[in-house]
Amino acid sequence: MTDTRRQGLSEQGFAFLILLPAAVVIFGVVLFPLVTTFIYSLQNMELISAEKGKFLGLLNYARVLGSDWFWQALGRTMYFTLVSLAVETVLGLLIALLLNTRFFGVGLLRVLIIVPWATPGIVTASIWKWIYNPEYGALNALLTRLHLMGQYRAWLSDPFLAMNMVILADVWKMTPFAVIFFLAALQFINKSLYEAATVDGAGVFRRFWSITLPYLVPTISVVGVMRTMEKFKAFDVFYVMTRGGPANGTKVLVYEAYLKAFGNLQYSISSTVSYLIALLVLGFTLVYVRLLKQGEAHE
Amino acid sequence: MTRTRAFPVMQYFFGLLVLLFVAAPVAWMFITSISIHRDIITVPLRFIPRQATLQRYLDVFTNPENEIANAFKIAMRNSLIVSGSVTVISLVIGSLASYAFARLRFAFKSKILYLILFTYMIPSVVVVMPLYLLLSRLGMLNSRPTLVLLYLTMTLPFVIWVMQTYFGSLSRTFEESASLEGCNRLQVLWHIYFPMARPGIIATAILSFLIAWDEFFFALIFTSTLDAKTISVAIAEFSGKHYVDYEMIAAGGVIAALPPVLIAVIFQKYIVMGMTAGGIKE
Numbered sequence: 130m131t132d133t134r135r136q137g138l139s140e141q142g143f144a145f146l147i148l149l150p151a152a153v154v155i156f157g158v159v160l161f162p163l164v165t166t167f168i169y170s171l172q173n174m175e176l177i178s179a180e181k182g183k184f185l186g187l188l189n190y191a192r193v194l195g196s197d198w199f200w201q202a203l204g205r206t207m208y209f210t211l212v213s214l215a216v217e218t219v220l221g222l223l224i225a226l227l228l229n230t231r232f233f234g235v236g237l238l239r240v241l242i243i244v245p246w247a248t249p250g251i252v253t254a255s256i257w258k259w260i261y262n263p264e265y266g267a268l269n270a271l272l273t274r275l276h277l278m279g280q281y282r283a284w285l286s287d288p289f290l291a292m293n294m295v296i297l298a299d300v301w302k303m304t305p306f307a308v309i310f311f312l313a314a315l316q317f318i319n320k321s322l323y324e325a326a327t328v329d330g331a332g333v334f335r336r337f338w339s340i341t342l343p344y345l346v347p348t349i350s351v352v353g354v355m356r357t358m359e360k361f362k363a364f365d366v367f368y369v370m371t372r373g374g375p376a377n378g379t380k381v382l383v384y385e386a387y388l389k390a391f392g393n394l395q396y397s398i399s400s401t402v403s404y405l406i407a408l409l410v411l412g413f414t415l416v417y418v419r420l421l422k423q424g425e426a427h428e
Numbered sequence: 429m430t431r432t433r434a435f436p437v438m439q440y441f442f443g444l445l446v447l448l449f450v451a452a453p454v455a456w457m458f459i460t461s462i463s464i465h466r467d468i469i470t471v472p473l474r475f476i477p478r479q480a481t482l483q484r485y486l487d488v489f490t491n492p493e494n495e496i497a498n499a500f501k502i503a504m505r506n507s508l509i510v511s512g513s514v515t516v517i518s519l520v521i522g523s524l525a526s527y528a529f530a531r532l533r534f535a536f537k538s539k540i541l542y543l544i545l546f547t548y549m550i551p552s553v554v555v556v557m558p559l560y561l562l563l564s565r566l567g568m569l570n571s572r573p574t575l576v577l578l579y580l581t582m583t584l585p586f587v588i589w590v591m592q593t594y595f596g597s598l599s600r601t602f603e604e605s606a607s608l609e610g611c612n613r614l615q616v617l618w619h620i621y622f623p624m625a626r627p628g629i630i631a632t633a634i635l636s637f638l639i640a641w642d643e644f645f646f647a648l649i650f651t652s653t654l655d656a657k658t659i660s661v662a663i664a665e666f667s668g669k670h671y672v673d674y675e676m677i678a679a680g681g682v683i684a685a686l687p688p689v690l691i692a693v694i695f696q697k698y699i700v701m702g703m704t705a706g707g708i709k710e
Binding site for chain 2: 138140141143144145147148150151152154155156158159161162163165166169223224227228230232233234235238240241242243244245246247248249250251252253254255256257258259260262264265267270273274301305306309310312313314358361362364365368369372383386387390391396399400403404406407410411413414418
């Protein structure tokens with residue numbers, strides 16, 4: 130403890146000193162707007178209203194929760210989240226299992242798999258928007274060339290189809306994320322378990338079902354929760370590809386909150402929607418923290 | 429292991445499928461960027477164009493007359509400056525803070541750590557409006573330092589979280605002997621701790637850069653002129669116009685994707701380490 134006396138700082142004092150810059154930036158920039166948005170959500174902030182600034186209590190929340198558009202946007206967000214997550218997890222698992230085996234060129238594939246993930250979201254969205262182009266798009270050209278489709282389609286003109294096409298673009302970008310996590314986990318699996326199972330006569334599927342899958346469950350759940358939080362915040366891909374259209378078919382919660390604030394200038398409604406999103410994400414965060422703690426308990 | 433003869437064939441078949449799925453969209457973007465307009469709008473489409481041109485790339489770097497090309501050049505510079513600054517600052521501030529979490533005892537330690545983790549989870553849309561009203565009143569819109577400050581709120585929690593996990597796994601013996609030899613806290617930090625933690629520092633540096641480079645929402649809201657507009661905003665803007673120059677946007681996309689993709693491919697090992705350290709503990 131001699132050094133402590135020399136510097137005239139306790140361990141706690143030193144800790145707070147080196148924490149200070151980060152704390153100032155993080156809490157300084159985040160806390161003020163976080164509180165302000167909450168206050169907005171309790172007030173009348175409509176610019177044209179004569180009663181601007183009036184305290185409304187939970188009236189905005191009642192108004193949002195009583196509206197159809199909120200539940201529709203929540204439904205679209207859930208659809209986007211669940212479907213893309215399911216596809217990315219299954220596909221990610223299959224690709225990770227493939228890349229965990231040995232064959233000529235697998236090293237190159239393991240490197241290349243990271244490329245879609247590293248490609249910026251906006252670039253991904255504009256590549257796929259171009260691929261989906263109704264007149265000159267590569268997807269139309271490919272599917273007609275392969276005789277899978279008689280004539281060109283406008284992929285982003287039908288509300289439900291557009292949502293699925295956005296999901297495909299998201300799957301392209303984010304499946305590698307799952308693959309990277311699963312591959313990292315697979316490296317640590319105990320090989321002797323497989324050998325014992327093979328000796329006992331277990332086939333490929335049996336070994337996958339009783340050894341690999343249970344082993345990967347913690348990784349799958351951590352990745353799943355992390356991705357759910359990110360997907361609830363997804364914005365870029367919708368902004369570039371569909372702008373929430375057609376016929377609101379791809380209007381997810383974050384896009385709705387963005388439009389309400391910066392398109393319609395409905396500050397209080399937008400704040401209310403944002404806070405509801407934050408509450409949902411907070412719920413996922415708690416699940417995530419619990420999963421991490423469970424992981425530590427297993428050590 | 430029992431291996432059937434069909435197994436290698438299936439490996440190659442699925443390997444090829446994965447390769448196509450991963451590479452085809454990127455390859456198509458590159459082909460579009462070097463094609464002449466006539467080839468691109470042919471029906472039926474020619475996947476291999478008859479002519480190739482690098483003119484668009486040349487335009488981006490040398491032709492200030494071409495509106496889109498010039499915007500891409502300036503926006504790329506903005507992106508590089510902003511992401512570079514974010515990386516350096518979050519490393520310095522973040523590694524100091526993570527040292528406190530990994531090594532020191534102080535009040536409310538785990539509460540503060542989880543609060544930081546929580547701020548990382550807050551969706552940008554929740555804080556954007558008051559920030560916009562405040563920053564526009566202060567005249568701080570369209571400025572690179574503003575973007576850097578905002579991005580730090582995203583990268584710092586991440587850097588702290590990953591680094592304290594990584595640092596926590598390092599052995600304490602060297603530090604203890606160094607402080608017995610009379611090094612003060614900062615000397616221990618600088619001479620012993622940071623060199624040991626180098627792989628973790630590299631990993632978080634790369635991930636901070638990628639986070640900042642990829643960010644779009646704040647950049648869209650807080651920048652509207654070329655003073656600070658990032659490459660993502662420039663690309664989104666030109667692909668939303670009524671007349672869309674697909675080839676030029678593809679060229680912009682290739683240029684915008686190059687820095688993060690190269691970094692990711694070269695430093696893949698570190699990225700995997702950083703990502704898994706943040707999420708899972710072995």
